[in-house]
Amino acid sequence: MSSVAAEVTLKRTWGLYEVYIGKKLVMAASGVVLVLYIFGHLAGNLQIYAGPERLNAYAGFLHAHTGLLWVARAVMMAAVGLHVWSSFLLWLDKRRARPIGYVKKDDVPASYASRTMMWSGPIVGAFVVFHILHLTAGGVPGLALREPVEGQYFAYQNVVGGFQHPMVALAYVVAIVLLTMHLYHGLWSMFQSVGISHPRYTPALKRTAHAVSILVAAGYISIPVSVTLGLVK
Numbered sequence: 001m002s003s004v005a006a007e008v009t010l011k012r013t014w015g016l017y018e019v020y021i022g023k024k025l026v027m028a029a030s031g032v033v034l035v036l037y038i039f040g041h042l043a044g045n046l047q048i049y050a051g052p053e054r055l056n057a058y059a060g061f062l063h064a065h066t067g068l069l070w071v072a073r074a075v076m077m078a079a080v081g082l083h084v085w086s087s088f089l090l091w092l093d094k095r096r097a098r099p100i101g102y103v104k105k106d107d108v109p110a111s112y113a114s115r116t117m118m119w120s121g122p123i124v125g126a127f128v129v130f131h132i133l134h135l136t137a138g139g140v141p142g143l144a145l146r147e148p149v150e151g152q153y154f155a156y157q158n159v160v161g162g163f164q165h166p167m168v169a170l171a172y173v174v175a176i177v178l179l180t181m182h183l184y185h186g187l188w189s190m191f192q193s194v195g196i197s198h199p200r201y202t203p204a205l206k207r208t209a210h211a212v213s214i215l216v217a218a219g220y221i222s223i224p225v226s227v228t229l230g231l232v233k
């Protein structure tokens with residue numbers, strides 16, 4: 001190959017690499033926004049243990065700041081859109097690079113979480129749609145929402161009423177397990193995408209991603225479980 005051809009190939013490869021890294025960074029940045037939402041929402045939801053007045057006042061506070069609420073919703077929707085779009089583009093890149101998969105797939109051990117990324121994401125997305133219909137829009141048959149009266153919200157009664165249906169509680173637990181598996185692998189790949197990957201720190205980073213995901217799962221799952229056990233009613 002002539003030196004000019006080699007230079008053109010190098011530039012093209014570098015350009016493709018930059019585009020690839022760009023997509024990874026969009027995926028990581030949008031993932032960070034979603035993770036922050038998941039932490040914040042958990043902190044809000046855990047107020048259920050402080051009683052109905054506290055959770056309902058919190059819901060009332062959020063709805064009283066309509067402007068901020070819509071800004072947060074717009075940021076979330078943009079993050080979800082970018083996250084889904086970049087994951088689709090990365091999936092296409094992977095397919096183009098290797099249209100026929102490996103014959104022997106188990107020669108590199110992949111964690112369960114990493115192997116389930118492509119389907120745990122859409123299932124979590126479907127759960128969020130169901131969840132918004134359940135607790136925000138009130139469109140799930142058999143799970144009627146108690147509507148606000150003169151600025152008084154009934155988030156507590158709506159959550160408890162929903163989780164008193166064992167199948168609803170179970171569906172939430174399953175969705176949250178998938179969500180946190182997705183979160184675990186997502187956090188871990190984010191560390192790698194932004195270049196925080198070093199043999200010395202890798203075990204600590206993995207442990208951090210693990211611990212954070214387990215705490216998030218435990219926090220969310222505790223709510224349907226507490227209602228099912230009659231500890232929150």
Ligand code: HEM
Pocket residue numbers: 038041045059073128131132135136153155159172176179220221223224
């Ligand atoms: C035990 C688990 C959960 C409980 C008890 C819970 C509770 C709630 C409640 C009460 C609302 C309605 C707030 C209101 O409009 O007054 C809500 C909305 C919402 N939740 Fe959850 N949630 C849970 C899990 C999750 C998870 C795991 C996610 C994310 C993956 C999530 C994402 C959302 C979103 C996006 C909304 C709509 C917020 C808006 O109105 O803009 N929730 N949740």
